[in-house]
Each structure stands twice: as C-alpha cells, then as structure tokens.
Amino acid sequence: MPFRLEIVTPEKRAYADDVDFATLPGSEGELGVLPHHAPLISILGAGELRVRKGGVEESFAIIGGFVQVLPDKVVVMAETADLASEIDLERAQEARHSAERALEAGIVEPVDLAQARAELQAALVRIRVAERRHREGPHRRG
Amino acid sequence: MASQRDIRRRIGAVRNIKQITRAMQFVAASKLRRAQDATLAARPYAEKLDEVLADLAAVLGDEHHPLLARPEGGTRLLVVITTDRGLAGPLNTNTIRFALKEAAEFDGRLTTVTVGRKGRDAIRRTGIPIAAHFNGFGDKPSFADVTPLSRLVSDDFLAGTYGQIDLIFPKFVSTLVQRPTAEQLLPIRPGEDAHGVPGHQFIFEPNPAAVLRQLLPRYVATRIYQAILETTASEMSSKMVAMKSATENAEELIEDLTLSYNKVRQTNITREMIEIASGARAGR
Numbered sequence A: 001m002p003f004r005l006e007i008v009t010p011e012k013r014a015y016a017d018d019v020d021f022a023t024l025p026g027s028e029g030e031l032g033v034l035p036h037h038a039p040l041i042s043i044l045g046a047g048e049l050r051v052r053k054g055g056v057e058e059s060f061a062i063i064g065g066f067v068q069v070l071p072d073k074v075v076v077m078a079e080t081a082d083l084a085s086e087i088d089l090e091r092a093q094e095a096r097h098s099a100e101r102a103l104e105a106g107i108v109e110p111v112d113l114a115q116a117r118a119e120l121q122a123a124l125v126r127i128r129v130a131e132r133r134h135r136e137g138p139h140r141r142g
Numbered sequence B: 001m002a003s004q005r006d007i008r009r010r011i012g013a014v015r016n017i018k019q020i021t022r023a024m025q026f027v028a029a030s031k032l033r034r035a036q037d038a039t040l041a042a043r044p045y046a047e048k049l050d051e052v053l054a055d056l057a058a059v060l061g062d063e064h065h066p067l068l069a070r071p072e073g074g075t076r077l078l079v080v081i082t083t084d085r086g087l088a089g090p091l092n093t094n095t096i097r098f099a100l101k102e103a104a105e106f107d108g109r110l111t112t113v114t115v116g117r118k119g120r121d122a123i124r125r126t127g128i129p130i131a132a133h134f135n136g137f138g139d140k141p142s143f144a145d146v147t148p149l150s151r152l153v154s155d156d157f158l159a160g161t162y163g164q165i166d167l168i169f170p171k172f173v174s175t176l177v178q179r180p181t182a183e184q185l186l187p188i189r190p191g192e193d194a195h196g197v198p199g200h201q202f203i204f205e206p207n208p209a210a211v212l213r214q215l216l217p218r219y220v221a222t223r224i225y226q227a228i229l230e231t232t233a234s235e236m237s238s239k240m241v242a243m244k245s246a247t248e249n250a251e252e253l254i255e256d257l258t259l260s261y262n263k264v265r266q267t268n269i270t271r272e273m274i275e276i277a278s279g280a281r282a283g284r
Helices: A089-104 A110-136 B004-059 B091-105 B117-126 B143-158 B208-283
Strands: A003-008 A013-019 A021-026 A029-033 A040-044 A047-053 A056-070 A073-083 B075-081 B110-115 B130-134 B162-172 B178-186 B203-205
Touching: A003 B004, A013 A047, A013 A073, A013 B004, A021 A040, A021 A056, A029 A056, A040 B004, A040 B208, A047 A110, A056 A110, A056 B004, A056 B208, A073 A110, A073 B004, A089 A110, B004 B208, B075 B091, B075 B117, B075 B143, B075 B208, B091 B110, B091 B117, B091 B162, B091 B178, B091 B208, B110 B117, B110 B143, B117 B130, B130 B143, B143 B162, B143 B178, B143 B208, B162 B208, B178 B208, B203 B208
Parallel strands: A003 A073, A040 B203, B075 B110, B075 B162, B110 B130
Antiparallel strands: A003 A013, A021 A029, A021 A047, A040 A056, A047 A056, A056 A073, B162 B178
C-alpha cells in the first residue's frame, strides 16, 4: 500500500507523490519507512534519500533536515534536496575543491569555518549521490 | 511664451520618460509574479516547521532552549528590512517611518540591523546605532543568502547581546496595500498560531531536546527568509503601481503640451496671416 511522501525545502516543495517505500538518511543510520510506521520525528543527516514507486527508484541528496512520519504521510523538511539526476557533478566537484582549499588555507573565524565545513559536506553528499546514480542508472525493480 | 520648437522638444522628452516608466511597470509586474510564487513556494516548509515546533512544545517545557527563553532586560534589536533601490513609491518611507516610531516609543537601549540600502541610509541620519548591514539580496533572494544574517542575530541573542529581536518589514497584503509590520523573532514564541498534529504521540529521534536544537536555528532563518520574500513582493507591487501612475502622469503632460503646442502654432499662423494681409493692403 503506497503512502504519501513530501519533501519540502525553504524555497520550494521538491517532491510530493505516493510512494511504496522510502529510505532516509537518519542521524542514527539509515531509516526505512514502510506504510503504517509509528509516528516519529527524527533528525536527518546529510545523505541520500531513496524512494521507490511502482518499481522505479529515485534518489535525492538531502542536507540538513528532519522527517515527520505520520500514519498516512511522511514529510521531509530539508535545507536542500536535489534530485540525483539533476545534480551538476562538475559544479559539485568545484564546490568541493574550493571548500577544501578554504579549509587548507586555515580559517580563523569560527563562523567561516563552520560554513566551509558545511559546504564541503554538502558537496561530498551531492557527489556521492550523483555518482551512484551514474554508476547504476535509474533503478528498475519488479 | 515658449517657442514651437521648445514645446516639441519637451513633448519628445516626456514621451521618452513615458516609455521608460512603462517598461519599468511591466518588468515590475513580471517580477511581482515571481516574488509571489516564491512566497507561496516557501510556505509549506515554514508551516511544517511551525507544526513540528508545536509538537515539540507539547512534549518539552518552555525553558528547554535558550532561543525560547526571555533574558532579563538587554538591548532590543530591530531588524529593519527595506529595498536596495528606490522608485518604489512610498514603500521605504513608510517602513522607515514605522521603524523610527517603534524606536521612539521604546525607552531602553536599542540597536538596529539594516537590510537594504534605503533603510541604512535613513537610519544612519537619525543617529540610531546600526550594528550590521546587509544588502544585495536582489530580486530573487535565496535561502542561503539569509543564513549569515540569521546566524548573526541568533549568535548575538545567545551571547546575551540582545534581549529581544524584532523584524520590521513591509508585509505584502495586496498589490495596492503593503503594511509595515513588526514581528517578534527572538525569543521564539511557539504555538501561538501553530498547531501540532493532534492525537499523536511522536517518537523523537534521537530525543526531543536534540531535535529542538536542530530545529530552532532553521526556524529563525525561515522567519527572516519569509520577511525578505514579503519585502520583495511588496517592492515589486509598489514599484508597479508607482510606475503606472508615472506613466499616466506622462500621458497627461503630453496632452497638455500638445494643447499648448497647437495654441502656439495657431497664434503663429494667425499672426503671419495678419502680417500678409496688412502687407498686401499697404502695397495697394
């Protein structure tokens, strides 16, 4: 039985559809959600969110978020959510290099340091999700 | 009286102005649509955060996070949001007047953080201290743009620099009405207009306090982001209306000038005819 999955970010509703199964990057490890999961609110780590709908799998790179699981609905609130097929791998690599360079150059301001680390992490997650997608292609499972 | 050629030149100039204001009106109209879409698109996330905050408040007591607690006394901070560019009708003037009234009615120490050049310029002249200034969010502000501002005010609040932080911005009511509004940003007052999902006992992972810690900074950033989106929508609609009336004024002016042009032309023709007629009579 499918359930409703919504992914919202501060800028837009990134996804809203009925899906069969979803795997979320929980802060304490992977979090699989099937229909009729118990009501839950959890922090999400930066990572990959995978959804399966009618045998087709899609994945998102999720950064900085929460999930609210209701009996009939799952809502993911993330700072950014990028569909794997729409990630610009080159740009992500560039972002990674510039963040790494900034970190190597030595940052004094704690605010800038946090910013650079966050950017590096975001770039790494996007790269990982996009590369996995390139390697395996869109999933089709019976 | 101005010569025929002078008037013709002025008509040409006004016509050019009219073309420009008209173009600006249409640009503002299309940007307004985009700004309204962005405001609407940002709503589900904000509503969801409100809801989760209310769910958390149901489980936790009040004093679980310093962003929720009201410290004793302390300076009040006004975050005054205006636009970078002018030609937006009375929008910035109204917002600044509202902010200065708030400041005047508050007896205690008060500081401002300004967003947008217009507000900074006006507040600088009054001598009210400006702790920081941000500009250049542009016509399409992104959430990432807001993060530095949000982090600054949250950090300062946590450090005890401020006792209360309010946002002052022109709220977008309709295309014709933008109302300067003050909204308390910090300390956060949860659950006033937000309702959690009733009847659910949520499991919190890893625990409610940790979820709250992650949630609050994003809540603050989202509130600021929404205020900035509202300001952009207000700016565009105010600009659209201002440019529309400028275009209409230009049209009126062209009509007036055309009338005087015709009068001058008529007078000249009459005078020439009299001259010719009297010349002919004299020659007879």
